[in-house]
Structures are given as C-alpha cells and as structure tokens.
Amino acid sequence: MNTPALSPAPTPTFPDPVAEAKISAKNVSVFYGAKRAIDDVSIDIPKSYVTAFIGPSGCGKSTFLRSLNRMNDTIAGARVEGEILLDGEDIYRSGMDVVQLRARVGMVFQKPNPFPKSIYDNIAYGPKIHGITGSKSELDGIVETSLQRAGLWDEVKDRLSDSGTALSGGQQQRLCIARAIAVDPEVILMDEPCSALDPIATARIEELIDELRGRYAIVIVTHSMQQAARVSQRTAFFHIGKIVEYGTTSDIFTNPREERTKDYITGRYG
Numbered sequence: 001m002n003t004p005a006l007s008p009a010p011t012p013t014f015p016d017p018v019a020e021a022k023i024s025a026k027n028v029s030v031f032y033g034a035k036r037a038i039d040d041v042s043i044d045i046p047k048s049y050v051t052a053f054i055g056p057s058g059c060g061k062s063t064f065l066r067s068l069n070r071m072n073d074t075i076a077g078a079r080v081e082g083e084i085l086l087d088g089e090d091i092y093r094s095g096m097d098v099v100q101l102r103a104r105v106g107m108v109f110q111k112p113n114p115f116p117k118s119i120y121d122n123i124a125y126g127p128k129i130h131g132i133t134g135s136k137s138e139l140d141g142i143v144e145t146s147l148q149r150a151g152l153w154d155e156v157k158d159r160l161s162d163s164g165t166a167l168s169g170g171q172q173q174r175l176c177i178a179r180a181i182a183v184d185p186e187v188i189l190m191d192e193p194c195s196a197l198d199p200i201a202t203a204r205i206e207e208l209i210d211e212l213r214g215r216y217a218i219v220i221v222t223h224s225m226q227q228a229a230r231v232s233q234r235t236a237f238f239h240i241g242k243i244v245e246y247g248t249t250s251d252i253f254t255n256p257r258e259e260r261t262k263d264y265i266t267g268r269y270g
C-alpha cells in the first residue's frame with residue numbers, strides 16, 4: 001500500500017537527525033496486576049512528525065499510549081516500569097506534577113467526550129485551571145485561536161454558548177482537539193480519534209492532523225492502515241506487547257523488514 005500523505009510531507013530518513021526526540025521511552029513494560037501488556041519497549045518519538053501506532057487488537061497500543069502521559073495512573077492495578085523522558089525529563093520521577101504533564105501531553109480519546117458545558121467553557125476551562133489566564137479578553141483570544149486551529153471556529157463562532165454536547169460527533173471531536181490545544185501542549189496523543197466518526201468527519205480530522213503536524217508532536221493509535229499511511233510520517237508496528245518494527249511510514253508500508261509486519265499490512269492477520 002502506498003497511499004500518499006494529505007499534503008507534501010517531509011520524507012524523513014530513518015534514523016533522521018532532524019527529527020529530534022520529544023519523547024524517549026526506554027525499556028518500558030506495563031503491567032495490569034501480574035499481566036504484562038507491554039514488554040520492554042524502547043522508542044524515540046520525534047518532535048515534528050506524526051507517529052502512528054498500528055497492530056492487531058489487544059497488542060498494547062493504547063496501553064503504551066496512555067503510559068506517555070501517565071493516564072495509566074488512573075487505572076487500578078496498572079504499573080509502569082522503565083523510563084519515559086519528555087525533553088529528557090523522566091515523567092515518572094517522584095514529584096512530577098501529573099496535572100501539568102497532562103497539559104503538556106494532551107490526549108484525545110476514541111469517543112468524543114466534551115464536558116457538558118458550553119462550547120466556550122469547554123475550551124476556557126483548561127487555561128483557567130492551569131492559571132494560564134484569568135482575563136476575559138485573553139480567554140476570548142485563546143478560545144478563538146484554539147477553535148480556529150482545530151478547524152471549528154467558523155462553524156461555532158455564533159453559538160459559543162451552546163452546549164458542546166449538542167455538536168455533531170465530528171465537531172465534538174474537533175472541540176476535544178481544540179480543548180487539548182487551548183493549554184498549549186507540546187504533544188497530542190490520539191487514541192483512535194476517528195473510530196466513532198463517519199467517513200466525512202474522519203477526513204476532516206485527518207486534514208486537521210495534517211495541519212497540526214510540525215506544531216505539536218502527534219501520536220495516533222489507529223486500526224486503519226490507510227489512515228496511518230495518510231497522516232503519519234513514522235509508524236510503529238506493535239505485536240503482543242512489543243514493537244516489532246519502527247520506521248518511516250513509507251518504509252513500513254512499502255518495504256517492511258519483518259515478516260510479521262508484512263503479514264499485518266497485507267491483511268494476513270489482525
């Protein structure tokens with residue numbers, strides 16, 4: 001498969017000296033009680049590219065994604081071993097401010113989950129609680145910029161006081177992306193962000209990911225290999241808790257080194 005990216009993307013080599021690591025995971029294992037869901041995974045996630053995690057159901061993609069901003073902390077029995085560095089700083093060190101971390105490393109989930117609040121408040125909430133600003137005019141500015149960046153401003157600018165939950169599914173997902181953007185993140189993690197959306201809303205989110213590329217490090221878990229090929233520049237293929245192969249998206253899809261990667265991308269299993 002060789003689906004072209006949405007717009008001319010850099011064709012990175014691998015390893016790519018230009019793609020400085022934003023996140024470095026070193027020998028990471030994740031357990032649920034005694035069960036090991038991620039087994040000794042190491043990966044550098046670049047600053048300026050979109051990285052896709054692909055692999056069969058249950059191979060640990062979401063588990064690993066959640067370990068990148070300590071969302072696994074919220075799951076009883078989950079435990080992470082190894083090291084995850086964000087700009088060289090261990091996010092699991094004691095004393096790490098996890099609320100601050102999750103603003104720096106934002107997350108968008110499978111099912112859009114806007115707060116049951118107005119569109120405006122969905123965006124303004126984060127900057128307020130993180131103390132980014134309390135001033136109404138600055139907040140107005142953040143709300144407008146975030147909605148613009150998420151490609152939603154024109155659709156909602158005249159109804160900012162309507163409830164976020166009254167929007168369509170695709171608009172709700174763009175609202176959730178705007179909410180993540182509002183706190184000025186450095187990384188955005190997306191866990192199957194289009195799986196609840198129709199093809200048109202999916203295409204809109206994919207265009208948006210492409211527009212956001214370069215401004216944020218983006219990591220997307222997807223079941224759709226076409227989607228990975230369209231939106232990402234790097235792809236990691238997971239299988240039974242391990243990364244089998246990681247490289248440029250074009251190499252993974254056109255010239256995989258590993259038999260298991262080949263089998264997966266040609267649809268032989270998964």
Ligand SMILES: Nc1ncnc2c1ncn2[C@@H]1O[C@H](COP(=O)(O)OP(=O)(O)OP(=O)(O)O)[C@@H](O)[C@H]1O
Binds near residue numbers: 032060
């Ligand atoms: N909260 C949990 N408690 C116990 N086991 C879990 C939990 N969440 C996931 N697992 C197990 O960990 C393994 C990895 O699951 P995970 O959801 O990370 O895989 P995935 O590749 O994202 O799957 P999918 O593509 O189906 O979403 C699976 O065996 C799953 O059953």
